[in-house]
Amino acid sequence: MLTFACNRRHNGLQLENSIRFYACGVSETVNEYLHYLGLTSHRKTAVHALRSLACEAQDKIASCMAISTDVAPILCIDNLDMEERIQIATVGKQNRMFHGTWGYIHIPSSDLMDSLNPNDLTLTAYHNALKNVSSLVIDPNFFLPNDDDQEHHKLVVKSQIVQVMYKYVARPSHPKGRHPLHPPEVELISHKKPEIHMLKLMNESDNSAEGIGQVMDALQHQTRLDPADFFGRLQLIDGDLGTAQIFNAIRVLRSPSEHCDHSLNNISFTLGAAHTLWNIAHTILTYHFGNSGSMDDLGVWRYLEALGIPPEKVAQKKDFTKMLQYMEQVHEATLWYCLRDVMGHHDTVIQEELPIIPTAKWNYMVDKCYDRFFSHEARRAARGFPKLSNLLTRLQDFSTVIEANRAMKRGDIGRLINVWKMWSIMTQSLPGLTHYSAYLPRLILLLTKILPPSLGKLIRHSILVSPSGRPNHFVAKDFLLETHNYWLKYFYTQGGIGTQIDRLQALFSSNIPTVSHWLLICNFPEGSDYCIYKQLRTMFDSLRLDSGAKHIQQSHKPLLTLRGLERFQQMAQSNGILTINSSSGAPAPVEIKNTYIQGLILLQEEISTKANELGRFTMHLPFDEQCESYPSDPEDQAEPKGEPNKSPSIRSGSPSQYSMDED
Known part of the structure; x- marks a missing residue:
C-alpha cells in the first residue's frame, strides 16, 4: 500500500x-x-x-x-437473448431486446490428433464420404442393438438397480463378488482439460436464415481470414437443433454456388448433446406426466408429489438440470420400492441404518428385480394390464434418460451413442420430436457409417469435455456454453455493472474463458x-x-431422504403401484404405448409403404458435386428428364427380421 x-x-x-x-x-x-x-x-x-x-x-x-490448414478448430455457438432495460426512457433510448450469438473455439488435444489419420481429416476425404451418401443403403439395423449392445444395456439397467440397492436398501457382506455399481466402459474420452477460447458476442437480427448468415460473416470477421480461406476448409460446428435447422435453410438458399469456396458445403453441424438430452428427456417426462387433476391417475406427477417435489414446476422449461435430478429421484424411488417388494420388505419399517446381507443373496435380489420389472418377459406378461404396463414402460424410458446423463458425466461417448440409437427409434413415435426424429438418426449415420473413421472419432471425442480436468466430471460443450451464458446474461447484468450490451460485447464476452489468460x-x-x-x-x-x-468444488448428486422414502412408501402402498388391477371403484387407466416398439412399427410402415421415406435421415447433407461448375442459365439448371434425383436406398427387410413382438 x-x-x-x-x-x-x-x-x-x-x-x-x-x-x-x-x-x-x-x-x-x-x-x-x-x-x-x-x-x-x-x-x-x-x-x-x-x-x-x-x-x-x-x-x-x-x-x-x-x-x-485442413480442419479448423471446432466452433460451439448458441443464441443469447437478453433485455436491456432503461430506467428513464427518452427519444432514442428505450428498452430493447438484444438478439445475439456467442460461443467459443475448442482446440482438440494433441494426444487425440496424434491418434488420428491425417488423410481422413482433409476436405477431400469429407467430400468423398458425402458423395457416397447417394448410394448408401439405410438399414434399420444401424439403429438396432446387436447381441453385445443388448447385453451391455442389461448391465446398464442392473447398475442402476445396484446403486439403489447399495444406497437405500441393503449392503453386501463382502464387496468382492457383488454386481458392479457402474456399467462397463465402451468408448471413454480423455479427461484432459480442454483448450477453449471465447468468441466476442455477436449481433444477430433474428432466428432466421438472414440472422445465421450474419453470424457466419461475424465468425469469419473474428478469425481475420478471407471468405475463401474461412469457408474453403472443413469447419466443424456444435449447436442446438434450431441453429442447425436455420443453417441448413441458408445453405439451401445459397445452393448452387458458382464459387465453391464461398459456399457453406464445407461446414458440418453437430447436435449439442446437452440440448438433445434436455429436449428428449422433457418430452419423455411430459409423455408419462399424467393428469394431475385426476386423483386416480398414477402418472409421474403423483410420484413427484409423494417425494415433496411440486409437479407443476418440474414440467416447465426453466431448469433442465433440476428436471433431470427429479426424474432420477422418481426413477430411484420406484426402484427402491420394487426392490423392497422383491425382498418382501414392503411392510417393514424403513431404517436409516442399512442391513447387511450375504453377497450371493444381494446379487440374487438384483437379478430378480431385473427379471421382474425390466425383462422382455415381464413387459410381455404385463400386456393387457394398463396399470402395471405403464409402470414398466416408464421404468424403461426413464432408464434411458438416467443412462444418458450418467454416460455424459462419465465421459463415455460410446454409452451415449447407444442411448442415442434407442432414442432414434423412440423419437419416431414420441409427440413433439418431429425434427429430432430425422436429425438424431442423421447424426448417428454420420458418426458411425458415413464419415471417415478418424473424422468420426474427432467429432465423437469433441462432444464432451471436462472443464476442470477431472474424471467423471464431463459436460457437453453446449452445456458449458450455457454456463458461460449465465455469467454473462445474469450475473454481470444483475450486478449493475454490465447492463449495457456494448460493454458486455467489448469487455466481458471475451474475458470469460475456460482457459486462463x-x-x-x-x-x-x-x-x-x-x-x-x-x-x-x-x-x-x-x-x-x-x-x-x-x-471445494462440489458435485451435486440427487439423494432420497428418509422422510421422502416414507411418504413414497405410503403413496405406493395406498395406490398399489405394483399390482395388476386398480383399486375398487377407480377407473381403469389408459395404457401408454411403448414408444420404442411404436417407433419400430412406424419405421416398418415407412419402409413397406414409402420406399424413400427414410431418406429424411440424410436430409440436408451436401452430397452433390461440391466443386462442379454450375450453369448460369436457369433453364440449364433444370433437372434432365428421365433422370430422377439420387436418394439413399432403403433396405426394407422381412417382417420376421424386424419383429415387433419385443424390443
Whole structure:
C-alpha cells in the first residue's frame, strides 16, 4: 500500500484487486473507497485493462484459427437473448431486446490428433464420404442393438438397480463378488482439460436464415481470414437443433454456388448433446406426466408429489438440470420400492441404518428385480394390464434418460451413442420430436457409417469435455456454453455493472474463458516480472483461496431422504403401484404405448409403404458435386428428364427380421 501510494506504477496487487472486484460485482462507490485506501486501482484502470485483454483474446482467436490448414478448430455457438432495460426512457433510448450469438473455439488435444489419420481429416476425404451418401443403403439395423449392445444395456439397467440397492436398501457382506455399481466402459474420452477460447458476442437480427448468415460473416470477421480461406476448409460446428435447422435453410438458399469456396458445403453441424438430452428427456417426462387433476391417475406427477417435489414446476422449461435430478429421484424411488417388494420388505419399517446381507443373496435380489420389472418377459406378461404396463414402460424410458446423463458425466461417448440409437427409434413415435426424429438418426449415420473413421472419432471425442480436468466430471460443450451464458446474461447484468450490451460485447464476452489468460505483466523496482495468471471466473472462485481458506468444488448428486422414502412408501402402498388391477371403484387407466416398439412399427410402415421415406435421415447433407461448375442459365439448371434425383436406398427387410413382438 505504501509503495502504491508513493508510485502508482507499483500497482500489481491493486490492479488485480480492481479487476477482481469488477468481476465480483463490487459497486463503484466501494471501489473508490478501497482505491482511497490504496487497496485497488481506479475503476477506469480496470476497464482499460479488460479492454486490453479483450484485444489480446481476439488476437488469440485469429492465431488459433490460422494454424490449421485442413480442419479448423471446432466452433460451439448458441443464441443469447437478453433485455436491456432503461430506467428513464427518452427519444432514442428505450428498452430493447438484444438478439445475439456467442460461443467459443475448442482446440482438440494433441494426444487425440496424434491418434488420428491425417488423410481422413482433409476436405477431400469429407467430400468423398458425402458423395457416397447417394448410394448408401439405410438399414434399420444401424439403429438396432446387436447381441453385445443388448447385453451391455442389461448391465446398464442392473447398475442402476445396484446403486439403489447399495444406497437405500441393503449392503453386501463382502464387496468382492457383488454386481458392479457402474456399467462397463465402451468408448471413454480423455479427461484432459480442454483448450477453449471465447468468441466476442455477436449481433444477430433474428432466428432466421438472414440472422445465421450474419453470424457466419461475424465468425469469419473474428478469425481475420478471407471468405475463401474461412469457408474453403472443413469447419466443424456444435449447436442446438434450431441453429442447425436455420443453417441448413441458408445453405439451401445459397445452393448452387458458382464459387465453391464461398459456399457453406464445407461446414458440418453437430447436435449439442446437452440440448438433445434436455429436449428428449422433457418430452419423455411430459409423455408419462399424467393428469394431475385426476386423483386416480398414477402418472409421474403423483410420484413427484409423494417425494415433496411440486409437479407443476418440474414440467416447465426453466431448469433442465433440476428436471433431470427429479426424474432420477422418481426413477430411484420406484426402484427402491420394487426392490423392497422383491425382498418382501414392503411392510417393514424403513431404517436409516442399512442391513447387511450375504453377497450371493444381494446379487440374487438384483437379478430378480431385473427379471421382474425390466425383462422382455415381464413387459410381455404385463400386456393387457394398463396399470402395471405403464409402470414398466416408464421404468424403461426413464432408464434411458438416467443412462444418458450418467454416460455424459462419465465421459463415455460410446454409452451415449447407444442411448442415442434407442432414442432414434423412440423419437419416431414420441409427440413433439418431429425434427429430432430425422436429425438424431442423421447424426448417428454420420458418426458411425458415413464419415471417415478418424473424422468420426474427432467429432465423437469433441462432444464432451471436462472443464476442470477431472474424471467423471464431463459436460457437453453446449452445456458449458450455457454456463458461460449465465455469467454473462445474469450475473454481470444483475450486478449493475454490465447492463449495457456494448460493454458486455467489448469487455466481458471475451474475458470469460475456460482457459486462463495473461492479465498483467508489470515491472518491479528490482526488474523482476510480476505475472498474474487469472480470469474473471477464476478471480471469483479464488476469493476463498486467496483469503487462506480451501475452495471445494462440489458435485451435486440427487439423494432420497428418509422422510421422502416414507411418504413414497405410503403413496405406493395406498395406490398399489405394483399390482395388476386398480383399486375398487377407480377407473381403469389408459395404457401408454411403448414408444420404442411404436417407433419400430412406424419405421416398418415407412419402409413397406414409402420406399424413400427414410431418406429424411440424410436430409440436408451436401452430397452433390461440391466443386462442379454450375450453369448460369436457369433453364440449364433444370433437372434432365428421365433422370430422377439420387436418394439413399432403403433396405426394407422381412417382417420376421424386424419383429415387433419385443424390443
